[in-house]
Amino acid sequence: MRLIRLFRMAAVVLVFALALSGCWNRRELNELSVVLAMGVDKVDDEYVVTLQSVDPTQMSRNRAANRSPVVTFTQRSETIFEALRKVTTKASRKMYVAHLRLLVFNEKAAREGINDIVDFFARDHEFRPDFYIAIAKDANAQELLELTTPTEILPAMELYKSLKVSQEAWAPTAAVNIIDFLQKITKTGVEPVLTGVTVIGDIKKGKTLGNVTRPKSFSEFKYVGIGVLKDDRLIGWLNESESKAYNYVTNNIKSTVGIVGCPDSDKKFNVEVILSRVNVLPSIRDGEPYAQVKMKTEANLAEVGCDVDLTKEEEFLKLQSAASEQLYDLLFDSITRVQRHYGADIFGFGEAFHRKHPRQWHQWKRDWDRYFKEMQVDISIDYKLRKIGKMINPLDKAEKE
Template identity: 45%
Template sequence: MMRRPVMLICALAVMVTALSGCWSRKELGDLAVAIGLGIDRTDKGYRVTVQIVAPSLAAASSGGSGGPPALVVDTEAATIMEALRKLTTKLPRKIYLSHLSMLLLDEAMAKDGIRKPLDFLFRDHEVRPDFDVAIVRDGSAYDALSIMTPLERLPARDLYDSLNGSQKNWAPTSAVRLLDLMKWFDLDGQEAVLTGLHLVGNLEKGKTKENVESINSPLKFEYRGIGVMKDDVLLGWLNENDSKAYNYVTGKVKSTVGKVDCPDKAGTFVMEVLQAKSRIIPKLHNGQPSATVKITIEANIAEVECSLDLNSREVLDMMKTQAAKRTQELIAGGIRKVQSDFGVDIFGFGTKFHKKYPAYWASKHNQWNEEFSKMDVKVVMDYIIKGRGRIVNPPLKEEEP
């Protein structure tokens, strides 16, 4: 009978020990929560800029006191870790990186290589690698994180939402997370890419309240172009069409629009892509690689600026043919551009050869970029028109014969 009370006491003791709390917990009042991080190359090493949430000021601004909901602090040091710890000389709290939305890198550092400065972020257990990474073109990460944005109270969040929104609805950008970079750096057969960020307008006014109080903000940011990497080094930039081609081939196009010449008439029409799927088919013939890219697109007719009878099946077929031809040329041109100007496989053709032809890959993977640059790639389109909109024919006056 005595065993039951003893066992009960032991069980209670174990439960009390388990509920004693988390040994590694951190109090919110002791932390400066970072939402944006910027790294610029300097003569001293790195200039690290942190955009942190100011909870008390954010609450005050919602009540009308006018205080900014975020603060920007920066410092320089030989390494990233040293710079982050050195920021405690300017802040009463330790920087907490688990809630980052954006990491911005300056273009000069990207051209030297980003693997070393990112080592701390890859390694640190407090960093969750689900934030986006972009390169500031012709500017500094410090300036980009210092601007005030009108749509979002937290500027770093605005940068994050805009990048993901542009990839989803427009397509010439690519939202790349730190986790994606970690995978690419250890992947044979596909090189990394990063989207470029431009600052357009008056930089000094962009850092003041005037940027959010004016109907036409003096300074705006704009994502423009996808940067081609070789290992961790930035080689150069793709233009808008070639960036869109990259997203088509890699299956990242969720929705976009494209202008097409009207068949047999002056003017253009616009197709709204609703869904796009891609498939890379590798081929090996007499030891020579080639590939076919199959693209399937479903789209609506979104805008028509010429006189076309959209009740005619023949006219719809001609429009489909024109749209497919235009998209095929865009994708094929983007692939050739990367092959000729950069000579690195950012599309992932190599990963397909690795999977299908392991013996060939074992002998060629060290010089795959050279093989890719001269490889024949064919683009095949399957284009489907799903709808014509609320009206059938455009409200245009028929052209005189």
């Protein structure tokens, strides 16, 4: 009897062991092609989908020097999902998209509306929601993803890292991932933005390996300003200064550089912004929306072309005042232009009203575009210059002394 029980227990353990021995939907690495970047171009009424995937043979130390580290596949179809499946007619491996770093689509797609595109990428379970989104400006996404790049072995990683670093160190770009985009496109009181990227130079030569074998590349990519969207449609572009102002107001500035005119001459000096904090204070005046943008900024002197004596406090304060005024003009002009020209609340003023004045917001939200265009926005800046570097006075003035 005891022996029978042992046999039964062993049989149960064996059955469970067989059930847990593997995954029913496993996929071997040698059957997959890892996709790092994807481009979607709207052509007529169809999508041209371009995939940039890693060539696994080029990821080893003994890789061949005459082969590209990535392979691009392009397929055209009425839907993105069908185009992805059609790629298997050109590739021996199934596309694996969980490691996607960048999604790019052309201006035609952006101006006609990208809800359908984003819906697919947000809905499909294989895509992780941490990749960045950008718009190919004056270029096609296919051309961009076929470009070879000099710094990183994988072009997609260079595009990904450049977007991230440029927002942190320069600021006229916006590193927007799909979660950020979905949050803004589904909220009331704030409109989404996306960074533009273009290709400059000889695009045909830029697709060859010769593009990375010389000090100056034949062709290269460049991030160019921020695109303003209304709902899911691109309606225009911010220039470099306006893009920087957008990042100031939305608290996306970690570090950037500002060029300021000298107080008493036509020369310039540079400041390195090391701290920027903005509070948007919404209120109601005479039944109309009113917002105050309160900013605290700290910066260091970088280049000084002015004829100044920095040992004198009054001259140092003149530079500080000039930098503050320049930043005020930048913010005021940019906010005003977005209000008058686009009428799209990319700064999130409506969202601020929604939080502080929810009852009043429900009366305004259906006509918020009009309220936003006419709303008064006041700006106050607490600007401090901190460090002046290793030298006190400019070199030419020090030589005279």
